[in-house]
Amino acid sequence: MRRFRLGKSSLIPIGAVVAAIVGTLLGAGGLREAAFQLERLDAKSCIGCHVTRQPTLVHEMKLSVHFRVGVSCEDCHGDDHEAMFGRNGEVSSAVCAEACHAEQYEQFKRSGHSEPKTGRKADALALNPSRVGSCALNSGCHASRKTHDDGSTGKCSICHPSHSFSMQVTRDPAVCVTCHSGSNNTEVAEYEKSIHGVLYRTGGRDVGGVTCVTCHMPGGRHDENFNLTEVELRPGEGPLHFVKTMSPATFQKRRDAMLETCKPCHGTKLAKRALLEADAFRRAGAYALEEASVIVHQLYDEGLLDPMPGDRLPNPLSGGVLDLGANQLFDREMSMPERIFYRMYMFTFAGGWRRAYHNTPQLVTWHESEMLKTDLIELRAEASRVRALARAGVITPRPPSDAEAAAYERSRTEK
Ligand code: HEC
Ligand code: HEC
Ligand code: HEC
Numbered sequence: 231m232r233r234f235r236l237g238k239s240s241l242i243p244i245g246a247v248v249a250a251i252v253g254t255l256l257g258a259g260g261l262r263e264a265a266f267q268l269e270r271l272d273a274k275s276c277i278g279c280h281v282t283r284q285p286t287l288v289h290e291m292k293l294s295v296h297f298r299v300g301v302s303c304e305d306c307h308g309d310d311h312e313a314m315f316g317r318n319g320e321v322s323s324a325v326c327a328e329a330c331h332a333e334q335y336e337q338f339k340r341s342g343h344s345e346p347k348t349g350r351k352a353d354a355l356a357l358n359p360s361r362v363g364s365c366a367l368n369s370g371c372h373a374s375r376k377t378h379d380d381g382s383t384g385k386c387s388i389c390h391p392s393h394s395f396s397m398q399v400t401r402d403p404a405v406c407v408t409c410h411s412g413s414n415n416t417e418v419a420e421y422e423k424s425i426h427g428v429l430y431r432t433g434g435r436d437v438g439g440v441t442c443v444t445c446h447m448p449g450g451r452h453d454e455n456f457n458l459t460e461v462e463l464r465p466g467e468g469p470l471h472f473v474k475t476m477s478p479a480t481f482q483k484r485r486d487a488m489l490e491t492c493k494p495c496h497g498t499k500l501a502k503r504a505l506l507e508a509d510a511f512r513r514a515g516a517y518a519l520e521e522a523s524v525i526v527h528q529l530y531d532e533g534l535l536d537p538m539p540g541d542r543l544p545n546p547l548s549g550g551v552l553d554l555g556a557n558q559l560f561d562r563e564m565s566m567p568e569r570i571f572y573r574m575y576m577f578t579f580a581g582g583w584r585r586a587y588h589n590t591p592q593l594v595t596w597h598e599s600e601m602l603k604t605d606l607i608e609l610r611a612e613a614s615r616v617r618a619l620a621r622a623g624v625i626t627p628r629p630p631s632d633a634e635a636a637a638y639e640r641s642r643t644e645k
């Protein structure tokens with residue numbers, strides 16, 4: 231890391247001399263304070279100019295640990311103002327890594343937070359900036375996966391406020407809420423309703439309050455996926471079409487890592503049982519999705535979706551197929567069975583299983599169990615209804631061509 235530096239004006243030599251004298255009298259902290267006060271007077275320096283423009287920003291910087299150890303504005307931003315404008319003032323992960331935090335960056339790179347969006351999903355984000363693309367804006371959730379000009383990925387400032395770098399803020403579950411709070415990612419709300427969240431909120435930190443960090447980033451590690459599992463694929467089971475799976479060996483390794491985080495407070499039996507119950511919920515949901523997709527595909531083969539995908543305004547990225555996830559443009563037409571399936575996949579299931587792991591019994595009962603099952607009942611009823619209408623000659627089936635059928639298969643491969 232570069233040492234603390236003064237601005238580039240004529241004040242530098244005098245400043246250095248004065249700072250050195252004051253610094254000798256006051257020690258390292260005093261040196262920095264003296265240098266800061268001098269730079270403040272120099273309107274051509276970073277601090278001198280910006281303190282009049284963003285006084286709060288400079289104040290926060292001054293309170294930070296970075297100020298205390300002598301990191302300067304230039305250390306993070308460089309000294310080329312034009313280049314800063316080109317980057318919209320952003321500081322890349324590589325800058326943090328090269329300066330001091332290589333360990334955190336290496337771990338962070340392995341996490342879902344930095345995994346760049348690729349392929350069709352990235353296209354979708356670029357395609358529709360007014361809606362889908364808002365995910366990729368500076369403050370959007372997927373800004374966490376930003377790729378910088380220097381090739382590094384991720385944005386540390388989603389969790390570390392960029393000038394105060396307050397660890398009190400970063401360790402608080404509230405820092406995760408901007409992103410972990412959508413209709414399919416309600417983790418913060420789940421946690422707040424759990425006994426762990428209640429203990430934390432009521433000041434139980436001293437008696438075992440647990441935060442997101444306790445379970446997901448223990449010891450400050452930044453690869454928060456290291457202890458997460460997918461549905462365990464047991465011997466004899468085929469792959470699932472819509473939910474990721476994992477071999478029993480990998481599953482066990484990761485589960486053991488998660489149980490390790492419960493250990494300081496719980497016996498293995500209670501913790502294991504709680505996670506096993508949640509596994510069962512997720513597995514049941516995954517199989518409900520499989521059944522639902524079979525119903526939709528059968529209706530498709532029989533030409534009974536209304537409108538048939540080939541007859542509707544095509545999705546610019548994927549044609550007329552049922553597109554799951556961010557590529558789905560809700561302003562395009564969709565048949566009712568697909569709509570119900572989409573809701574199950576994107577919202578009821580995706581939002582449901584995490585609640586089970588987060589010990590939110592109310593939400594588990596009424597979402598994962600109740601809503602997923604009623605969605606399936608609705609879908610079966612809808613299938614019976616259109617088949618009856620076809621038998622009665624009220625609607626005329628329009629079976630797909632071979633080319634259409636091949637395209638529609640793609641909707642089975644989303645995960
Ligand atoms: C430890 C690194 C670090 C230091 C030191 C630092 N900054 Fe920043 N600065 C950041 C980060 C990170 C951002 C947020 C960029 C982003 O959007 O990701 C930022 C953003 C900014 C912005 C744009 C803010 C906005 O909201 O529009 C300005 C202006 C800025 N910094 C000025 C300064 C000045 C002046 C100093 C010295 C007093 C300074 N920075 C010191 C890391 C730093
Ligand atoms: C003479 C005044 C002046 C000096 C000196 C100055 N800046 Fe700025 N800086 C500005 C202005 C004006 C802007 C435009 C942003 C605004 O205020 O809205 C800006 C913007 C920025 C931004 C945000 C860029 C963006 O696209 O959002 C950063 C980061 C920044 N300056 C850092 C620095 C650093 C680091 C230094 C010292 C190397 C420095 N500035 C020196 C006036 C100055
Ligand atoms: C700026 C948005 C943002 C913030 C803030 C944020 N996350 Fe995330 N998080 C994401 C995104 C995006 C993903 C990836 C989701 C995906 O795979 O589609 C993610 C994934 C995760 C995952 C799953 C990891 C994986 O690799 O699959 C965990 C656990 C997680 N976040 C925990 C946290 C915690 C704890 C905090 C607060 C300390 C937090 N997140 C703050 C956006 C954010």
Ligand code: HEC
Binds near residue numbers: 327331338388447451
């Ligand atoms: C999902 C949120 C999140 C993201 C993204 C994130 N961090 Fe952290 N970081 C944390 C949390 C939470 C802690 C504190 C963990 C603990 O309790 O020790 C932490 C701690 C740290 C620490 C140790 C600070 C100390 O005083 O011990 C460093 C250094 C750090 N992070 C750097 C980074 C860098 C560099 C990046 C980007 C490459 C980054 N972090 C991205 C949440 C995050």
Ligand code: HEC
Binds near residue numbers: 406418441588
């Ligand atoms: C008591 C421990 C605990 C706490 C506290 C906790 N989680 Fe979790 N979380 C889990 C477990 C266990 C899972 C499921 C792990 C698995 O799939 O094996 C999980 C799953 C997740 C996932 C889904 C990961 C994936 O695979 O897609 C996200 C995102 C998440 N948690 C975020 C959070 C956030 C944000 C907080 C705080 C508001 C939080 N968690 C608090 C234990 C916890």
Ligand code: HEC
Binds near residue numbers: 491
């Ligand atoms: C820092 C301590 C701490 C950690 C770590 C922790 N918990 Fe807890 N947990 C508690 C406390 C305290 C309670 C309140 C009930 C009690 O006193 O036993 C609780 C309650 C629970 C309950 C409800 C118990 C019941 O009797 O119904 C479950 C389930 C649970 N935790 C699971 C977990 C799992 C799984 C993990 C690890 C992924 C975990 N906890 C991590 C402290 C912790």
